[in-house]
Amino acid sequence: MRSMNLWFLRLYILLLLSVIGIALTDLPWKIDADMYSVLPNGHILKDIGEAEQKWSKNISANFMILLSGKDFDKAKESAFLLYNKFAKDSSLEKFEIFADSNAVQDLRNFFFENKMRLQTKEFVQILNTNTSKIQEQAFSKIYGANPLISLEHLDEDPFLLGENGMELIMSNQAIGTWEIRDNLRVAKDNSGNSYILINGKLAKDVSPIASKKNIISRIKEYVKEQNLHIAFSGIPFHINESSGNAQREVAAITVLSMLSVILLLLFAFRSGIPLIAAVGVTLISVLFAASAVQIIFDRIHIFTFVFGTSIIGLSLDYSIHFFSHWKVAAANENGFSIRSKIILCLFFGFLTTQLGYVALMLTRFPLLVQIAAFSFFGLMCAFLSVNILFPYFKLPPQNKRTLHIAFVARFFLAAKEYFSGNKIVRTAVLAVLTSTFVFGLMNFKIENNLKDFYSMSKEMQSYEKLSAEIMNAGTGLFYMVWGSSPEEVLENEEELRSHLDTLSSYLAVSTFVPSAKTQAEVYNSINKHLLPLYEEQSMMLGLTIKPQKEENNILDLNSKFPEVIQQTIDKLWLGKIGDKYYSAVLILKVKDKDYLKKIQVKNAILVDKVSEIGNELTVISKKIILMMLVAYAISLLLLSIAYKFKEALKILIVPLLASVISASAMSLLGFSMSFFAISGTILTLAIGIDYSIFFSKGNGDGKITFFAVFLSMLSTVLSFGLLSLSNFAPVSHLGLSVSIGVTSCFLLSFFLFSRYER
Numbered sequence: 059m060r061s062m063n064l065w066f067l068r069l070y071i072l073l074l075l076s077v078i079g080i081a082l083t084d085l086p087w088k089i090d091a092d093m094y095s096v097l098p099n100g101h102i103l104k105d106i107g108e109a110e111q112k113w114s115k116n117i118s119a120n121f122m123i124l125l126s127g128k129d130f131d132k133a134k135e136s137a138f139l140l141y142n143k144f145a146k147d148s149s150l151e152k153f154e155i156f157a158d159s160n161a162v163q164d165l166r167n168f169f170f171e172n173k174m175r176l177q178t179k180e181f182v183q184i185l186n187t188n189t190s191k192i193q194e195q196a197f198s199k200i201y202g203a204n205p206l207i208s209l210e211h212l213d214e215d216p217f218l219l220g221e222n223g224m225e226l227i228m229s230n231q232a233i234g235t236w237e238i239r240d241n242l243r244v245a246k247d248n249s250g251n252s253y254i255l256i257n258g259k260l261a262k263d264v265s266p267i268a269s270k271k272n273i274i275s276r277i278k279e280y281v282k283e284q285n286l287h288i289a290f291s292g293i294p295f296h297i298n299e300s301s302g303n304a305q306r307e308v309a310a311i312t313v314l315s316m317l318s319v320i321l322l323l324l325f326a327f328r329s330g331i332p333l334i335a336a337v338g339v340t341l342i343s344v345l346f347a348a349s350a351v352q353i354i355f356d357r358i359h360i361f362t363f364v365f366g367t368s369i370i371g372l373s374l375d376y377s378i379h380f381f382s383h384w385k386v387a388a389a390n391e392n393g394f395s396i397r398s399k400i401i402l403c404l405f406f407g408f409l410t411t412q413l414g415y416v417a418l419m420l421t422r423f424p425l426l427v428q429i430a431a432f433s434f435f436g437l438m439c440a441f442l443s444v445n446i447l448f449p450y451f452k453l454p455p456q457n458k459r460t461l462h463i464a465f466v467a468r469f470f471l472a473a474k475e476y477f478s479g480n481k482i483v484r485t486a487v488l489a490v491l492t493s494t495f496v497f498g499l500m501n502f503k504i505e506n507n508l509k510d511f512y513s514m515s516k517e518m519q520s521y522e523k524l525s526a527e528i529m530n531a532g533t534g535l536f537y538m539v540w541g542s543s544p545e546e547v548l549e550n551e552e553e554l555r556s557h558l559d560t561l562s563s564y565l566a567v568s569t570f571v572p573s574a575k576t577q578a579e580v581y582n583s584i585n586k587h588l589l590p591l592y593e594e595q596s597m598m599l600g601l602t603i604k605p606q607k608e609e610n611n612i613l614d615l616n617s618k619f620p621e622v623i624q625q626t627i628d629k630l631w632l633g634k635i636g637d638k639y640y641s642a643v644l645i646l647k648v649k650d651k652d653y654l655k656k657i658q659v660k661n662a663i664l665v666d667k668v669s670e671i672g673n674e675l676t677v678i679s680k681k682i683i684l685m686m687l688v689a690y691a692i693s694l695l696l697l698s699i700a701y702k703f704k705e706a707l708k709i710l711i712v713p714l715l716a717s718v719i720s721a722s723a724m725s726l727l728g729f730s731m732s733f734f735a736i737s738g739t740i741l742t743l744a745i746g747i748d749y750s751i752f753f754s755k756g757n758g759d760g761k762i763t764f765f766a767v768f769l770s771m772l773s774t775v776l777s778f779g780l781l782s783l784s785n786f787a788p789v790s791h792l793g794l795s796v797s798i799g800v801t802s803c804f805l806l807s808f809f810l811f812s813r814y815e816r
Contacts, residue, residue: 089265134240153257347433350432409693713743716746
């Protein structure tokens with residue numbers, strides 16, 4: 059046995075060194091904190107999912123900073139203070155405070171030069187049916203008091219066709235409410251307060267995850283030091299905030315978990331060897347899990363570490379079972395005989411738990427897949443470490459081979475005997491529990507809300523509200539539009555816009571680059587109906603008409619545009635993905651969100667990320683339950699090989715019942731069964747099987763089995779119980795669900811299977 063174990067030991071060390079060594083060569087590891095990058099994608103078509111990811115990347119590196127002051131000069135002073143500090147920082151691809159003083163003029167010139175191409179369909183319809191109305195509108199603009207209207211090109215454009223585009227941009231606030239003052243972009247809120255705008259973009263491969271050296275953290279710290287009146291907006295600031303919160307939670311939960319483990323082991327074993335060995339194995343398991351995840355996924359999401367702290371409690375189970383027998387070993391026993399006594403129960407407990415994590419890894423939820431993989435490899439390392447390394451430990455002296463848990467055992471035994479001997483109390487308790495259980499299930503409902511994934515601070519909420527008010531930032535809704543060519547995409551966009559014009563304001567590439575078909579229609583209509591009236595119109599205005607140039611240059615995506623339009627196009631046009639071309643139409647304001655969902659346009663899909671992901675999580679939740687039932691059936695088959703079918707079925711009924719109790723309790727506590735709460739009940743099935751296996755099939759003294767299972771339950775509940783204190787709702791729901799389920803499983807296993815008697 060020792061020679062065979064020596065081979066296992068060599069393979070084990072080789073596995074550890076290989077996995078951890080390969081991962082360490084990739085330092086520094088990439089840590090991800092962007093929730094959108096790991097959320098499930100509801101689209102069946104692969105290309106659309108890729109287009110969404112590209113859209114997310116287009117906007118995820120950009121941010122805005124708004125600086126205010128008592129007056130414009132104070133705001134300007136603050137803005138330059140911040141700008142001068144970070145303008146040349148290598149972590150920023152862009153940090154812009156100045157605007158081209160000719161920006162408005164460039165826009166006006168662009169729309170004038172392309173006046174024969176850039177007109178709305180509504181304008182063309184009026185022109186084709188009622189030309190006199192176009193004349194009336196022109197006179198109204200010329201003699202009106204609209205400050206947005208320029209008469210600079212009136213002698214060449216007596217119908218002010220070029221000003222139509224400017225009205226669309228400025229009056230409808232398609233690109234925000236701003237003006238140029240002292241070459242600075244100045245925005246105003248509804249109260250008339252002025253804010254100076256700085257646009258920023260992170261350099262490629264620069265992460266906004268919170269750290270002292272991170273550019274976003276440094277900007278926030280500098281703003282605080284200088285006491286600047288500021289508002290932030292953009293995904294980098296949200297990632298920075300959420301990752302900072304997650305780091306603090308990881309540190310707090312890890313410290314509390316480790317302290318709890320240390321105290322639990324010291325209290326239980328009164329020896330340094332179990333403490334050092336168990337903590338050492340736990341740390342190695344966490345490092346091994348993180349290394350495996352880094353190798354497989356190339357990056358680790360920060361919330362994987364938050365969830366992964368639960369490994370501390372789970373990996374202890376194997377150590378606790380070994381040292382429980384080690385502590386009371388007979389004189390003729392050694393570490394290898396102790397292992398042979400518990401290996402079968404440990405193996406089946408390990409196998410069924412891993413089946414649960416495999417079921418979670420089969421979901422289409424990248425974050426959960428990574429968390430499950432982390433737990434899978436962490437438990438594998440812990441299982442191998444205990445069974446390969448621990449048999450070499452020297453047993454304690456004979457006079458110290460005793461367990462210190464008699465008072466806990468007496469309490470549980472007294473409760474078991476009391477219920478066994480008092481039929482009335484037993485019936486009453488069962489009736490109350492059953493009624494509560496049924497009532498909880500009656501209120502059971504599966505519900506997922508993406509807003510639970512990130513609770514924005516009140517400060518960030520106020521910043522985003524202000525930014526949305528000033529910059530017309532959008533509703534979070536957008537349409538993904540595609541076609542076999544850029545021209546087809548633009549035509550599909552125009553069809554979509556015909557439905558949106560009366561329903562919402564939006565940003566679309568085809569606003570600035572109409573399809574060639576539409577440009578031809580506009581051009582021909584103006585030539586046919588309006589150009590013959592130019593001389594008459596000019597005479598009525600007392601102007602000398604200038605010869606009209608035949609503008610026949612079709613605008614396309616490669617044309618030269620003013621900077622503000624080019625930036626918008628760059629954000630919305632996604633280009634070729636697979637064998638199709640894609641663009642996004644961003645919804646800015648909407649009157650009827652439900653009606654948007656009813657719009658049917660060829661090759662266009664409304665993307666409501668919040669609702670879409672919530673619905674997709676609900677679908678995945680139901681699939682997880684089915685996958686877990688499959689894993690459950692496999693567990694039944696495997697256990698039936700070692701035990702009789704009826705015994706295997708009894709073993710599995712306990713964790714199944716505990717999972718249902720957990721779901722019922724969550725409902726009674728007022729929680730909807732979110733995706734992670736359901737995942738918690740699934741883990742209850744995977745983890746809780748261990749207890750029923752050991753209580754029903756464990757070898758040796760019933761007192762030792764009780765001791766080991768009780769400590770295992772306690773360490774697991776401590777780890778997941780600490781997760782339930784998280785401010786991150788998914789972590790909290792998972793922790794609470796598992797804690798309730800594991801506690802229930804222990805109690806059911808003890809009262810139904812325990813052979814421990816006085």
